Structure formats: C-alpha cells, structure tokens
Amino acid sequence: MLRHTADRIPAVLRRPFVQRLSAIAVIAVIAIVIPAFFPSTYYYRVAALVFVFAIAAIGLNLLMGFAGQVSLGHAGFMGIGAYAVAIGPTHFNIPSWLSFLIGAALSAFVAFIVGRPILRLKGHYLAVATLGFGLLLAIVFVNEARLTGGPDGMLVPRPVLFGWSVRGTETWYWIAAISFVFGAALAANLIDSPTGRALRAIHDSEVAARVLGVDVAKQKLVIFIISAVYASVAGSYLAAFNGHITPDVSGFLRSIELVAMVVLGGIGSIAGSLVGAALLVMLPQVLTFLHDYEQMVLGLVVMGVMIFLRAGIVPSIAAALSRRRA
Amino acid sequence: MTILAIERLSIAFGGVRAVDNVSVSIDEGLVFSIIGPNGAGKTTLFNLISGLYVPQDGRVRMRGEDVTGLPPEQLARRGLSRTFQNLQIFFRMTALENVMVGCHRHETVGIFPSLLHLPAVGRQNARTRAAAAGALDRVDLSAAADKPAGNLSFGDLKRLEIARALATEPKVLLLDEPAAGCNAVETGELAGIVRGIADDGITVVLVEHDMRLVMRISDRIHVLANGRTLAEGTAAQVRADPAVIEAYLGVHGSQEAARAVG
Numbered sequence: 001m002l003r004h005t006a007d008r009i010p011a012v013l014r015r016p017f018v019q020r021l022s023a024i025a026v027i028a029v030i031a032i033v034i035p036a037f038f039p040s041t042y043y044y045r046v047a048a049l050v051f052v053f054a055i056a057a058i059g060l061n062l063l064m065g066f067a068g069q070v071s072l073g074h075a076g077f078m079g080i081g082a083y084a085v086a087i088g089p090t091h092f093n094i095p096s097w098l099s100f101l102i103g104a105a106l107s108a109f110v111a112f113i114v115g116r117p118i119l120r121l122k123g124h125y126l127a128v129a130t131l132g133f134g135l136l137l138a139i140v141f142v143n144e145a146r147l148t149g150g151p152d153g154m155l156v157p158r159p160v161l162f163g164w165s166v167r168g169t170e171t172w173y174w175i176a177a178i179s180f181v182f183g184a185a186l187a188a189n190l191i192d193s194p195t196g197r198a199l200r201a202i203h204d205s206e207v208a209a210r211v212l213g214v215d216v217a218k219q220k221l222v223i224f225i226i227s228a229v230y231a232s233v234a235g236s237y238l239a240a241f242n243g244h245i246t247p248d249v250s251g252f253l254r255s256i257e258l259v260a261m262v263v264l265g266g267i268g269s270i271a272g273s274l275v276g277a278a279l280l281v282m283l284p285q286v287l288t289f290l291h292d293y294e295q296m297v298l299g300l301v302v303m304g305v306m307i308f309l310r311a312g313i314v315p316s317i318a319a320a321l322s323r324r325r326a
Numbered sequence: 327m328t329i330l331a332i333e334r335l336s337i338a339f340g341g342v343r344a345v346d347n348v349s350v351s352i353d354e355g356l357v358f359s360i361i362g363p364n365g366a367g368k369t370t371l372f373n374l375i376s377g378l379y380v381p382q383d384g385r386v387r388m389r390g391e392d393v394t395g396l397p398p399e400q401l402a403r404r405g406l407s408r409t410f411q412n413l414q415i416f417f418r419m420t421a422l423e424n425v426m427v428g429c430h431r432h433e434t435v436g437i438f439p440s441l442l443h444l445p446a447v448g449r450q451n452a453r454t455r456a457a458a459a460g461a462l463d464r465v466d467l468s469a470a471a472d473k474p475a476g477n478l479s480f481g482d483l484k485r486l487e488i489a490r491a492l493a494t495e496p497k498v499l500l501l502d503e504p505a506a507g508c509n510a511v512e513t514g515e516l517a518g519i520v521r522g523i524a525d526d527g528i529t530v531v532l533v534e535h536d537m538r539l540v541m542r543i544s545d546r547i548h549v550l551a552n553g554r555t556l557a558e559g560t561a562a563q564v565r566a567d568p569a570v571i572e573a574y575l576g577v578h579g580s581q582e583a584a585r586a587v588g
C-alpha cells in the first residue's frame with residue numbers, strides 16, 4: 001500500500017531535499033502572494049505579527065515537539081531579545097543590528113547556564129522550573145527600571161541598517177516573512193540530521209537513546225539553546241516593529257500563548273507552528289466584535305481544537321487527508 | 327581473553343538484594359547466557375553492567391578497564407550495547423530511523439552544518455541509512471524498514487532492538503529475553519541471528535527463559551537465583567546440576583524440569 005503511493009509521487013518530489021523543504025516552499029509562495037489580497041496596511045501588520053510569533057513557536061516546537069521537553073518560560077527569552085534592541089541603542093549607543101545579535105547571544109548564554117540544571121528535571125518538574133525562570137526574568141525587567149523603564153516599559157529606537165532606516169508596516173512584513181521562512185528551513189534541516197534523530201529518540205525513550213550512545217543531557221541543552229535563540233529573535237522583531245515594549249513581552253501569559261501555538265498547530269509540525277501562531281494572533285482580532293465575550297469564545301475555540309483535532313491542526317488534517325487517499 | 331568482568335557486584339533495593347556479590351568473567355566472542363527464575367536479578371545485572379544503575383559494591387571491567395559507574399552513553403562509546411526486556415522503542419520513528427539512532431556514536435557532523443544542511447550532512451545521512459539498512463537486514467527486518475515502529479509486532483520489535491544495538495557496532499551485546507513472545511519458527515530464526523552475531527566476533531550476553539534456545543546456542547551459562555550465583559558451566563554441566571533444576575522449578579518441578587531441559 002505504502003509502496004504504491006510512493007510510486008505515484010514524481011521522482012523529483014521524492015528527493016530528500018525537496019521533501020524536507022516542500023512545506024516551507026509552499027509557505028514561502030503564500031507569503032509572497034498573499035499581500036496582493038491585503039485591503040489595508042492593517043493586514044500587513046497582523047500578518048507580520050503572525051510570522052514573528054511563528055518564529056518563536058518554531059523554536060519552542062523544536063524543544064517540545066521533537067525533544068519532548070516543555071518550557072513554560074520561553075517568553076523570557078523573547079524578553080531578552082526585545083530589551084536588547086531597546087536598551088542597546090538607547091543606553092549604550094550600540095546599533096540595533098548589533099544589539100539584535102547581542103540579544104541572541106545573551107539568550108543562548110542564559111539558556112546554557114539555566115538549561116544545565118533545569119533540563120535534568122522531567123515532566124511537571126521541568127514545567128514548573130521553566131515557569132519560575134520566566135517569572136524571574138519578567139521581574140528583572142520590571143525592577144531594573146533605570147534601564148528598562150520598569151512596568152511602563154520603554155520606547156524602541158527605529159533600527160538603522162547601513163544608513164537605511166527600517167520603517168513601515170510593509171517592510172516589517174517582508175522582514176518577518178523572510179525570517180520565518182529562513183528559520184523554518186533551518187529547523188527542517190536540523191530535524192533531518194543526526195541531532196534531529198537523537199532528539200526524536202529522546203522524546204520516545206531516554207533510556208534507549210543513552211544506551212545507544214546519545215548524550216541526552218548535551219542534546220537537550222543544545223536544543224534548549226537553539227530554541228532560546230529563536231525566541232530571542234522573535235522578541236527583537238516584536239520590539240522593533242511595535243516601537244515600544246513592556247515587561248509583558250516576557251510574561252507568563254506570553255509563555256503560555258507560545259505553548260498554545262505549538263500545541264494547537266501541531267506538536268512536531270513546523271507548518272503547524274505557523275498555523276498555531278496565525279490562530280492565536282488573528283482570532284482575538286477577528287473576535288473583537290464580541291467585546292466582553294471575546295476571551296471566552298477564544299477559550300472555546302482553543303478547547304474545541306484540542307478536543308476534535310487532538311494531534312493539533314496540521315497533523316490532524318494531514319492524517320485525515322492521507323486516510324482519504326488510501 | 328576476558329572482555330567483560332564483573333567482580334563481586336551488589337545492589338539492593340530497600341531490603342531486596344537484587345544482585346548480591348555476583349562475579350562473572352566473560353570471554354570474547356562467546357554466547358554467554360545468564361539464566362535464573364523470575365526475580366533472580368538478571369535484568370538488574372544488565373542495568374548495572376550497562377550503567378543504568380550504579381552498583382553499591384563491586385566493579386565492572388571492560389577489557390581490563392574499570393568502567394564502574396560510567397553512564398550508559400560512555401559505555402556505548404566503549405562498545406557496550408543492549409536490548410530491553412520491556413521494549414524501549416522509538417515508536418514515532420520508522421524501523422529504519424530507530425536503527426539510524428543506533429549509528430549516532432559514529433556520526434560526526436556538528437550542529438551548525440546540520441542547521442545549514444551542508445553537503446557533509448547529506449553524505450552522513452546516506453552513510454547512516456546504509457549502515458542501518460545493513461543492520462536491519464541482519465535481523466531479517468528489511469521489509470519493515472519504512473513502517474512506523476509502532477505498527478510492528480512484538481517479535482519484530484524485539485529484533486528491531488537487536489538491529490538498533492548492532493548499529494552501534496558493539497564489542498559486547500547484552501540481550502534481555504530476545505525470544506519472549508516469539509513462536510517456535512521465530513525463535514529458531516533468532517538462534518541463527520544470535521549465533522551469527524557471535525561468529526562475527528561480538529560477545530553476546532544472553533538473558534533468556536527459553537531453555538531450548540539457551541541450551542542450543544550458549545557456549546557458557548551462568549545461573550542466578552535470588553540475586554546470587556548458583557552455578558556456572560557449559561550447557562551440559564548446568565543441565566546436570568541438581569541445584570539448578572531445583573532452583574528453577576522447586577523440588578516438585580524438578581522431574582518436569584529434567585524433561586524440559588533434557
């Protein structure tokens with residue numbers, strides 16, 4: 001049965017390279033075409049936000065969906081990235097692009113330091129420890145008011161790249177979309193590598209992975225660092241795009257939102273991360289007409305998806321389609 | 327030459343002395359079986375040897391090197407691999423991908439080339455795929471290569487674990503009840519597979535309840551009961567040992583045992 005389906009697929013589509021990146025190519029094409037249908041810049045804005053959050057969601061998906069390790073504090077890394085592009089140019093005269101890179105490096109370093117003790121924990125214990133980490137960072141951003149502006153937040157200077165001032169919603173849309181496609185391609189590459197296989201193995205049986213020579217602690221740390229960098233990049237974009245940030249960027253609700261994006265879209269599915277981000281960014285916009293009931297309906301939709309599409313939106317639909325074809 | 331030596335190894339869980347002062351010396355290239363009634367401590371002994379448990383007393387040596395207390399991943403790098411009595415399968419991966427994980431310790435590409443999928447990664451993947459396919463072939467599972475592991479039968483999963491362990495290219499392979507759940511035909515095939523592995527120079531340490539299989543393929547047999555050594559010798563020596571028969575099935579069962587074993 002399986003063999004027959006494979007035979008019907010044209011040879012070019014069976015190439016590993018094409019298989020690995022085909023979903024991402026489709027997303028890229030959509031990203032290029034869809035602005036033609038945007039009636040106003042408001043749509044650019046929402047779409048840019050979708051891509052920005054999807055970048056963070058991919059990173060978290062690498063950690064949760066492939067390595068099977070939960071983090072309820074990932075918005076903390078978004079916060080590091082966000083405050084880096086705010087504080088660097090404002091207080092230290094460091095150009096935005098360099099602050100962006102410093103933020104990513106700092107996130108990687110913090111993940112390295114925090115990850116070692118935390119990732120030894122499992123399940124609920126890991127969840128609570130990462131939760132604590134996120135809360136701690138949010139408190140730092142509130143308390144270091146001299147640098148961060150405290151609870152009111154601070155303005156983010158407009159980035160200047162080689163004399164070109166990055167401005168305009170449309171520009172940000174393209175930056176976010178291109179970065180997402182790039183990030184998704186890196187993630188897909190990683191999964192199709194020795195590291196990716198080791199991570200998926202860890203998800204199913206740590207004991208077996210170790211006995212086969214996989215250094216489980218090291219692999220978890222590596223993917224934690226990578227996922228932190230994704231979150232940091234998303235945080236930097238978010239801050240620069242909005243021009244203003246508050247400690248909420250790294251708050252508990254943000255972290256939960258990221259987890260919800262990953263799970264709703266589909267754990268272990270890169271396209272799913274985009275769909276999950278799209279759902280959670282766009283739905284509140286669509287539901288504003290419900291006023292007081294907005295949050296409630298949002299909650300109901302999220303519950304409904306989990307009940308009826310348990311594997312997440314993209315994997316569930318993919319499974320249904322392949323069942324129909326078979 | 328002794329490849330694996332266990333010296334006065336002990337571990338207790340609460341009051342239960344699961345492995346109690348056990349010494350075993352295993353020569354290279356043999357099929358060395360460890361048998362004993364349920365709860366004798368066989369799996370616990372494997373857990374101690376493979377680094378999943380740290381012994382409270384005693385030493386483990388591989389080729390003379392003291393490896394006591396080393397974590398499993400480091401033991402794997404020194405050439406020790408194993409299978410599990412209670413399967414430890416990567417259920418969300420295909421059979422072939424399961425075995426590819428076994429090749430992990432021979433894979434050399436780093437994280438940055440992997441992210442960028444530099445040509446070296448493609449070449450590494452191809453090498454790994456080929457090696458894994460070879461290991462699957464050795465246990466006659468090639469036909470199942472692209473099936474999700476979750477769809478395989480219990481007997482096939484037992485063999486998948488053997489292929490996965492073989493992919494690490496071990497010097498010593500610990501097999502914990504590979505014939506459990508196999509029918510007579512499958513057990514016969516398994517005997518051939520295990521013998522073939524030993525003939526390739528890999529030392530096999532076998533824990534198994536199927537006495538027919540054990541007697542047929544073992545070069546040497548070590549008998550445990552209640553965590554302690556009861557006897558050791560060739561199949562013929564062990565089979566004739568009254569203490570062994572008694573421990574196995576109790577005094578009443580010894581007649582039946584004599585029939586089953588003989």
Ligand SMILES: Nc1ncnc2c1ncn2[C@@H]1O[C@H](COP(=O)(O)OP(=O)(O)OP(=O)(O)O)[C@@H](O)[C@H]1O
Nearest residue numbers: 339342344362363364365366367368369370371411
């Ligand atoms: N992690 C553990 N915690 C507590 N007790 C344990 C643990 N592991 C093993 N034991 C106990 O140690 C003893 C030996 O168990 P073990 O699993 O090694 O036996 P076995 O010889 O493999 O038996 P079987 O043939 O049924 O697989 C048993 O009494 C078991 O309950």
Ligand SMILES: [Mg+2]
Nearest residue numbers: 368369370411
């Ligand atoms: Mg056992």
